[in-house]
Amino acid sequence: MEVRQLKTFMSIVKLGNFSQAAQHLGYTQSTVTTHIQLLEKELSTVLFERFGHQLMLTADGERLYDYAERITKLAEDAKNELDHFDVPRGPLLIGMPESLCVYYLTDLLKEYASLYPDVELKLKFGISSDFRFLLRKNMMDLAFFLEKNLHDADLVGKFLWPEPVALITAPGHVLAKRGWVDVKDLKGQTLIFTESGSSYRAVLEAALAKAAVHPRTVLEICQLQTIKQFVMSGIGLTVLPLAVVKEELAAGSLVALSWQGPDLTMNAYLVYHKEKWLSQAIRAFMKLIQERLLK
Template identity: 30%
Template sequence: MNISDLRFFEAVSRHGSMNRAAQELHTVQSNVTARIRVLEEELGVSLFQRHARGVSTTPAGKRILPFVGRITKLLADARAAAQDDGSPSGALLLGSLETTTALRLSPLLSDFAKAYPDVRLVVTTGTTRKLLDEVIECRLEGAFVAGPVSHPDLDQEVVFQEELVLITSRSIHSMDELAKINDLRTIVFQIGCSYRQRLETLLAEMGIVTAKPLEFGSLDAIISCVSAGVGIALLPKGVVAAAWQDGRVAVHELPPERSLVDTLFVRRSDAYTSSAMTALLDMVRPKSVTGSLSSKP
């Protein structure tokens, strides 16, 4: 079984399209189709069901898909271990919540880049759910996500603690007024965001029914919509501080059991820890709230 064929299979499965997979892999569609056919013949099963909109992964394909990331990561770890002489270098692929990147990581990553110029640091943002999937499937080496997290394949470490606040337009002076607003909307990140889930739980406990949420992929867009009176949001206090001080939004504090949330750094427990990863965590830990290491929950 050729590892390159497995990479082709993973890309097609993820995109649901031979053509889009070919574009990502910088090849032609006919090459992707041929490689998939060879893999199917070798395994003796169909990996995809073809249809007018593209392809769907078959049950057999779904069963082998988890192994692809692990095999690819194992080979990459072996290569990294062989080349790792203790001096941080090479690629380091991380993920982070957008709020964590804006509030906590920007200055830290700048310092890291200056201290370790031989490391090619790549940070992608996403929701907690998406980032966890990326780490579990070995597409990211680690990620900063909102807790709590429970997964048998992940190690987790508390690195920051955030205070969440409810933000509204300045015309709303207390949370009691929310129940009187018809068609109250929440302004949120995409499904999979833990802050979104916490906001929905908070409003449900208050007996408040909201209209369909408005989803945005940008922190600035969420704050701007709240400022304009479009809806309300739940975000870390630090990321809304400037808008609050400028008088663009009103901030409503919550009791500690609702407001405090841990930001965790998660990584696969079976992954190789490179010198670059060790150097990064050594920079993060002094700035963390507790610095405590929590193994598998």
């Protein structure tokens, strides 16, 4: 029985299936399957059973999970106790919106990797709701949030900066000629959004729902560059942080509308779980954020 097999087992339980566990751990699905098969062979039992599409623990699987939590925690404590505390090392998984990574953190991440080559730095792009789940399951170390406010009792959030967000379109769009634009002007328009769950998208969608305004079409696109290309071609409007469209606004290929609706500005936070042990790798990253971005 190996600790990595137990970690694979715990990841499957937390995430609900083999494929997501494989993606999270950076394994192939066949490797994850092999880990479970080896555990079941060694323990002479079955750990999971399927009911339709639902994966469930057997009674023996539930008993093993309690032991797995204690064993992996002891292994981590032993490593932390015996390791050199003054040298950042080991895995560090950070979640962040694509916009923050590309437009704020690229140089900082490059510097961190150069300063601390023994840290196994991994990045995961996504949204705050996904990161909350992973932080609470102790499957992510740090995450950057873009939200109005942070009120989670079990999370610690360091405020970083306010992030202006604007309604963006092509200069030839009919609304670009308006002195100002409010919610009712979006009736019958095509809106191009990032993935569902984005905080600034949620603010605009709530305003549309409250005013009973219905766009003609809503397109959901995960890639920021594709969204900008669609908007520049005149397909519709989008809502994005100004940092994402800084170059296009300066070049005149996109314009920010004079928005009279609810404030879209978000705040950037660096977040971790309140019970998270802050390793030297985590502390070094937080220190670099403080020195480079919060001067």
